[in-house]
Amino acid sequence: MPELPEVETVKAGLAPVTEGQIIARADVNRPDLRWPFPPDMAARLQGRRIDRLRRRSKYILADLDSGETLLIHLGMSGRMLISGHTVGEFHHPHPTPAKHDHVVLHMANSARITFNDARRFGAMDLMATAEQEDHWLLRDLGPEPLGNTFNEAYLIDRLQGRNTPIKTALLDQRIVAGLGNIYVCEVLFRAGIDPRRKAGQISAKRVAMLVPLIRDVLSEAIEAGGSSLRDYRQADGELGYFQHVFKAYDKADAPCVTPGCEKTIQRIVQSGRSTFFCPQCQR
Numbered sequence: 001m002p003e004l005p006e007v008e009t010v011k012a013g014l015a016p017v018t019e020g021q022i023i024a025r026a027d028v029n030r031p032d033l034r035w036p037f038p039p040d041m042a043a044r045l046q047g048r049r050i051d052r053l054r055r056r057s058k059y060i061l062a063d064l065d066s067g068e069t070l071l072i073h074l075g076m077s078g079r080m081l082i083s084g085h086t087v088g089e090f091h092h093p094h095p096t097p098a099k100h101d102h103v104v105l106h107m108a109n110s111a112r113i114t115f116n117d118a119r120r121f122g123a124m125d126l127m128a129t130a131e132q133e134d135h136w137l138l139r140d141l142g143p144e145p146l147g148n149t150f151n152e153a154y155l156i157d158r159l160q161g162r163n164t165p166i167k168t169a170l171l172d173q174r175i176v177a178g179l180g181n182i183y184v185c186e187v188l189f190r191a192g193i194d195p196r197r198k199a200g201q202i203s204a205k206r207v208a209m210l211v212p213l214i215r216d217v218l219s220e221a222i223e224a225g226g227s228s229l230r231d232y233r234q235a236d237g238e239l240g241y242f243q244h245v246f247k248a249y250d251k252a253d254a255p256c257v258t259p260g261c262e263k264t265i266q267r268i269v270q271s272g273r274s275t276f277f278c279p280q281c282q283r
């Protein structure tokens, strides 16, 4: 499932072929993904110039010259493919239309952007750019973890008095936007904090430590994503999937990597999601 760094990587991959470029035609091959597409989506995209691509949480936002913004959510299995455009030394010819190619943007510069989503948990919507903060998917989101309003004082304040486990609190999109299961597991491992601890009972000093760790973990993954773009040789031009090295996530029963620790990584389930942690190093 794409998390914030993967979405950032997809956005970075799309930007050179879409920003400042005109959508010559949009093929919308079904009425919905997770939710219905907005009315007349193809017509509202056709002929529009994409002025700017942005990311908010796990959403890609494309500002159009019509005053509308296209929201793209990859969901569980959504994939973005670029074809008909040369990136570095790699040129990806247009693929044969495939099952689950739900939306195809034919850019005037001859690039083609294909949104393929086998499980259809993805989404696309259109909103007035000026009213984006009222959009139902965006309005309740907390600050961006890499932005300035997310800082030590803010996090200490938001976690104060909370009885939920720290892991659940960090996954709460109203507290911080875009943090997902994988990166929260990694952050808590690096912080040495037991994911089951009540958020409100962790000292302010340790909560403050979380902020730079969150930034580090995400920045490292975004950098890895950037490398995957520079090393852009996937045959089908698919964006955003790259190899991570995780210390805790998905490492159940593997030896803990902390020097001197002889325990193995444990897997438990919290709020229906897998948590991976070291019972020795995380207190």
Ligand SMILES: [Zn+2]
Pocket: 256, 257, 258, 261, 262, 263, 278, 279, 280, 281, 282
């Ligand atoms: Zn350990």
